[in-house]
Amino acid sequence: MSGITEKKTEEYIYSLLPRRDAVLREMERYAARHDVPIIGPACGRLLYQLARLIRARRVFEMGSAIGYSTIWLARAVGPGGTVYYTDSDPANARRAESYFRRVGVLDRVQVMTGEALKSLESTEGEFDLIFNDVDKIYYPTVFNLAVPRLRVGGLFITDNVLRRGLVARPAAVQDRTTRAIQRFNRMLYRSPQLFTTILPLRDGFAVCEKISQ
Numbered sequence: 384m385s386g387i388t389e390k391k392t393e394e395y396i397y398s399l400l401p402r403r404d405a406v407l408r409e410m411e412r413y414a415a416r417h418d419v420p421i422i423g424p425a426c427g428r429l430l431y432q433l434a435r436l437i438r439a440r441r442v443f444e445m446g447s448a449i450g451y452s453t454i455w456l457a458r459a460v461g462p463g464g465t466v467y468y469t470d471s472d473p474a475n476a477r478r479a480e481s482y483f484r485r486v487g488v489l490d491r492v493q494v495m496t497g498e499a500l501k502s503l504e505s506t507e508g509e510f511d512l513i514f515n516d517v518d519k520i521y522y523p524t525v526f527n528l529a530v531p532r533l534r535v536g537g538l539f540i541t542d543n544v545l546r547r548g549l550v551a552r553p554a555a556v557q558d559r560t561t562r563a564i565q566r567f568n569r570m571l572y573r574s575p576q577l578f579t580t581i582l583p584l585r586d587g588f589a590v591c592e593k594i595s596q
């Protein structure tokens with residue numbers, strides 16, 4: 384629970400969600416026990432739905448941790464599609480790979496370990512969807528790197544853009560993370576290349592359609 388939406392309302396949204404398969408449920412339990420900040424099932428479904436709506440085939444994910452959001456995306460692109468998984472932690476990548484194998488999507492996930500911004504730069508071609516969930520301090524830099532790499536009609540999606548509501552108040556000079564997100568959100572809405580909506584789901588999900596080159 385993020386505190387963005389009233390607790391009862393948020394619990395209601397989660398109570399409506401259909402039961403996930405055994406592996407996703409195991410990942411949700413692992414994340415809760417080990418404090419892995421995964422997007423959870425409500426945002427997972429949204430990612431899946433948006434990726435399917437635009438018929439995404441080539442997806443780049445920045446900050447994949449144990450691969451929970453990756454699995455929602457990999458299911459959305461279907462057989463023959465590709466999702467690039469990126470994370471700086473090799474232990475996360477090894478755990479993620481074992482989940483990908485178990486749910487049968489390993490053949491459509493490219494696992495890249497290391498700095499996600501560098502991995503994006505070193506991967507050629509355009510993407511239908513880029514999902515950004517790296518350290519928040521990098522968000523303005525990610526904006527500059529990711530938007531040029533999307534096709535027109537593609538989606539740039541970012542998690543945690545409301546940061547438990549902190550973005551709605553003036554941030555202290557030393558709170559570089561909140562300030563980076565505030566700057567990023569202004570960049571999203573001011574960009575003539577993007578059409579942006581922030582959804583107050585969980586910790587805030589920014590959904591941007593690339594509308595011009």
Ligand SMILES: C[S@@+](CC[C@H](N)C(=O)[O-])C[C@H]1O[C@@H](n2cnc3c(N)ncnc32)[C@H](O)[C@@H]1O
Nearest residue numbers: 421422446448451452470471498499516517518
């Ligand atoms: C919020 S978690 C990702 C959760 C994942 N998207 C999900 O919902 O299942 C962020 C992950 O990004 C990784 N990370 C953060 N900054 C990174 C960077 N600059 N390059 C690569 N990985 C990064 C961290 O190791 C962490 O595992």
